[in-house]
Amino acid sequence: MGRRRGRRAERRRLSATRPSDGRPPRGRRRPRRATLTAPVFDALSEKLQATLDDVRQRGTLTESDVNAAMREIRLALLEADVNFKVVKSFTNTVKERCLGADVLGQLNPGQQVVGIVHEELVSLLGGESIELEFSPRPPTVILMSGLQGSGKTTAVAKLAKHLKEEKGSSVALAACDVQRPAAVEQLRLVGEQAGATVYDRGTELPAVDVARWALDQAKQDGKDVLIVDTAGRLHVDAELMAELVAIRDAVRPQTVLLTVDAMTGQDAVNVAEQFSAAAGFDGVVMSKLDGDARGGAALSVKAVTGKPILFASTGEKLGDFQVFHPDRMAQRILGM
Amino acid sequence: TLFDTLDDETWERLEEALIMADVGAKATAEIVGRLETEATTGGMTDPAALQDRLTELLAEAARPTGDATIDLRHGPTVIMVCGVNGTGKTTSIGKLAHTLATQLGQKVVLGAADTFRAAAVEQLQIWGERAGVEVVAAVPGGASDPASVAFEAVRRGREAGADVVIVDTAGRLHTQLPLMEELAKVRRVIEKQLPGAPHEILLTVDSTTGQNGLRQAQEFSQAAPVTGIVLTKLDGSAKGGIAIAIAQELSIPVKLIGIGEALEDLRPFDADDFASALVRPDERDPLAAGPGAP
Ligand SMILES: Nc1nc2c(ncn2[C@@H]2O[C@H](COP(=O)(O)OP(=O)(O)OP(=O)(O)O)[C@@H](O)[C@H]2O)c(=O)[nH]1
Ligand SMILES: Nc1nc2c(ncn2[C@@H]2O[C@H](COP(=O)(O)OP(=O)(O)OP(=O)(O)O)[C@@H](O)[C@H]2O)c(=O)[nH]1
Numbered sequence: 001m002g003r004r005r006g007r008r009a010e011r012r013r014l015s016a017t018r019p020s021d022g023r024p025p026r027g028r029r030r031p032r033r034a035t036l037t038a039p040v041f042d043a044l045s046e047k048l049q050a051t052l053d054d055v056r057q058r059g060t061l062t063e064s065d066v067n068a069a070m071r072e073i074r075l076a077l078l079e080a081d082v083n084f085k086v087v088k089s090f091t092n093t094v095k096e097r098c099l100g101a102d103v104l105g106q107l108n109p110g111q112q113v114v115g116i117v118h119e120e121l122v123s124l125l126g127g128e129s130i131e132l133e134f135s136p137r138p139p140t141v142i143l144m145s146g147l148q149g150s151g152k153t154t155a156v157a158k159l160a161k162h163l164k165e166e167k168g169s170s171v172a173l174a175a176c177d178v179q180r181p182a183a184v185e186q187l188r189l190v191g192e193q194a195g196a197t198v199y200d201r202g203t204e205l206p207a208v209d210v211a212r213w214a215l216d217q218a219k220q221d222g223k224d225v226l227i228v229d230t231a232g233r234l235h236v237d238a239e240l241m242a243e244l245v246a247i248r249d250a251v252r253p254q255t256v257l258l259t260v261d262a263m264t265g266q267d268a269v270n271v272a273e274q275f276s277a278a279a280g281f282d283g284v285v286m287s288k289l290d291g292d293a294r295g296g297a298a299l300s301v302k303a304v305t306g307k308p309i310l311f312a313s314t315g316e317k318l319g320d321f322q323v324f325h326p327d328r329m330a331q332r333i334l335g336m
Numbered sequence: 337t338l339f340d341t342l343d344d345e346t347w348e349r350l351e352e353a354l355i356m357a358d359v360g361a362k363a364t365a366e367i368v369g370r371l372e373t374e375a376t377t378g379g380m381t382d383p384a385a386l387q388d389r390l391t392e393l394l395a396e397a398a399r400p401t402g403d404a405t406i407d408l409r410h411g412p413t414v415i416m417v418c419g420v421n422g423t424g425k426t427t428s429i430g431k432l433a434h435t436l437a438t439q440l441g442q443k444v445v446l447g448a449a450d451t452f453r454a455a456a457v458e459q460l461q462i463w464g465e466r467a468g469v470e471v472v473a474a475v476p477g478g479a480s481d482p483a484s485v486a487f488e489a490v491r492r493g494r495e496a497g498a499d500v501v502i503v504d505t506a507g508r509l510h511t512q513l514p515l516m517e518e519l520a521k522v523r524r525v526i527e528k529q530l531p532g533a534p535h536e537i538l539l540t541v542d543s544t545t546g547q548n549g550l551r552q553a554q555e556f557s558q559a560a561p562v563t564g565i566v567l568t569k570l571d572g573s574a575k576g577g578i579a580i581a582i583a584q585e586l587s588i589p590v591k592l593i594g595i596g597e598a599l600e601d602l603r604p605f606d607a608d609d610f611a612s613a614l615v616r617p618d619e620r621d622p623l624a625a626g627p628g629a630p
């Protein structure tokens with residue numbers, strides 16, 4: 001809100017979204033500029049442009065200018081489902097940089113600020129990435145975990161296909177979801193499509209026993225990789241989290257993966273923190289990125305756990321699976 | 337409560353709580369704005385009164401039409417269930433069939449019109465067995481597209497004198513236009529079999545869903561007019577606040593909630609319970625101690 005609206009409005013975080021007509025908070029709309037280099041940032045750039053409108057005329061960038069810009073950025077990130085607390089610490093980082101940066105000398109301060117936000121997002125989303133680790137003594141075991149319906153079973157089959165095609169690995173899958181109706185049948189079908197061997201015992205044995213048995217089978221059959229599919233579970237379900245730990249301890253995976261639905265909202269950090277605290281995980285598969293969710297969950301999960309996002313799952317077909325690109329994700333989160 | 341001290345930060349804390357519950361910036365600003373106005377003009381300062389009024393406002397917002405019932409007086413009542421992938425359609429149908437059959441003594445037929453996902457039919461059949469109701473699926477050699485299965489399920493329901501027919505559909509993202517068109521076709525074909533049907537089109541929304549949930553409800557409603565939301569997976573730590581935004585923007589009420597994976601884990605929606613849970617601090621929040629350090 002403009003300073004004319006007084007202190008009260010100024011301190012409010014979300015005032016800019018008050019039942020509004022979608023106009024920038026300054027009230028004066030600048031003519032649209034056609035010179036933006038990154039078209040996906042148009043809307044945010046434009047809003048920031050309006051916010052930082054008279055900076056260049058005044059010749060000084062005050063803390064209150066930066067605060068106004070941060071308010072827009074905060075709203076954009078919240079709209080993208082980035083966790084509230086992550087947004088807070090993120091905007092603090094960006095603010096420091098903006099205050100230090102030579103934004104004034106720039107032709108377009110709004111764009112400059114967006115540039116800084118983008119850089120910070122990329123560095124936060126990316127950071128140190130890891131390659132899937134392969135055991136010197138095969139099979140390499142990969143354990144898949146996540147909430148109900150997040151896309152684990154699909155991702156297991158996609159990963160099998162990916163490893164088969166990219167690394168020439170012989171892959172087996174372990175059907176350790178004995179919980180959800182027809183989960184075993186589903187894995188059999190998608191596993192077969194992926195060209196992987198599926199080890200299942202129906203639903204006759206506890207998941208941990210199936211896991212142990214499948215590992216023996218994979219050894220006997222000389223498989224390069226064993227991917228273990230597990231039942232969906234809630235991070236607050238102590239019993240099922242204990243089962244996940246038991247499965248992990250039974251198969252000693254090289255890598256534990258967490259599948260996170262790109263549409264997840266503010267709760268993503270709870271989920272990630274608690275999976276991390278219970279069974280731990282080494283990397284994330286972001287699923288359902290083929291939709292139009294901005295995927296702020298990715299940023300949130302990365303920010304609170306520090307674990308890299310390894311793969312993007314982008315459809316229901318087994319080929320819809322890519323290595324994750326932090327840069328694209330940053331654009332997606334900011335794109336308005 | 338959120339109102340123990342009433343100062344500048346009170347309203348920020350409240351905004352924070354609602355945002356953290358996925359209510360979204362717009363609906364949050366509206367609700368907080370109303371409460372703040374009422375509090376300042378009405379001189380309301382008592383924490384308990386403020387908390388009550390907040391819960392009331394939230395419950396009102398979640399209850400846009402006043403009516404969240406499912407009318408079962410059709411012969412048969414046809415309920416079509418749709419939603420984004422993995423949100424809980426098939427499971428909710430299993431639970432609903434169980435509730436209708438055991439608690440209300442209704443004769444239920446299920447239609448397995450998810451002909452796409454691996455083992456989706458088997459999954460629904462298992463739920464049908466658990467609930468003790470008939471499941472109509474594509475027969476080998478017969479027409480196997482979703483619309484045909486839905487048509488056949490309704491036909492079978494009429495023939496068998498069922499009270500309720502529930503049609504499961506494949507998960508789809510609201511951005512996939514051909515699949516949304518397919519959903520519209522399923523609805524049309526049901527109507528052709530039984531004029532006036534489907535009487536209910538339920539959209540499952542996963543309560544962990546963020547702001548995208550609003551788009552989901554918008555786009556699904558375009559393809560097939562959604563009459564109610566099933567808010568699933570409320571047994572987790574997510575509060576399902578996007579339902580407020582959906583109710584506010586689109587006037588679609590929540591009708592049912594899912595609170596687990598067992599047969600009994602379906603409940604009618606209670607706006608007051610939902611509203612008080614929305615702003616109840618969650619002691620399981622691992623970030624409660626401070627912001628996550630990136
Ligand atoms: N559009 C889209 N759908 C996906 C993607 N990944 C998975 N799905 C769909 O999401 C739904 C759930 O996927 P599953 O792989 O069964 O999820 P899960 O985590 O194994 O589910 P549970 O075992 O029940 O916990 C299915 O309809 C999948 O086809 C994706 O990247 N994009
Ligand atoms: N904890 C919990 N899990 C649920 C609830 N409802 C559904 N689930 C689980 O969520 C997962 C997905 O449920 P489904 O019923 O297969 O979802 P769907 O929408 O039919 O999925 P697709 O057909 O693949 O799009 C399964 O593992 C269910 O057991 C709920 O209320 N609580």
Ligand SMILES: [K+]
Pocket residue numbers: 569570571572573574575
């Ligand atoms: K909950």
Ligand SMILES: [Mg+2]
Pocket residue numbers: 152153154177183230231232
């Ligand atoms: Mg699964």
Ligand SMILES: [Mg+2]
Pocket residue numbers: 425426427450456504505506507
């Ligand atoms: Mg289903």
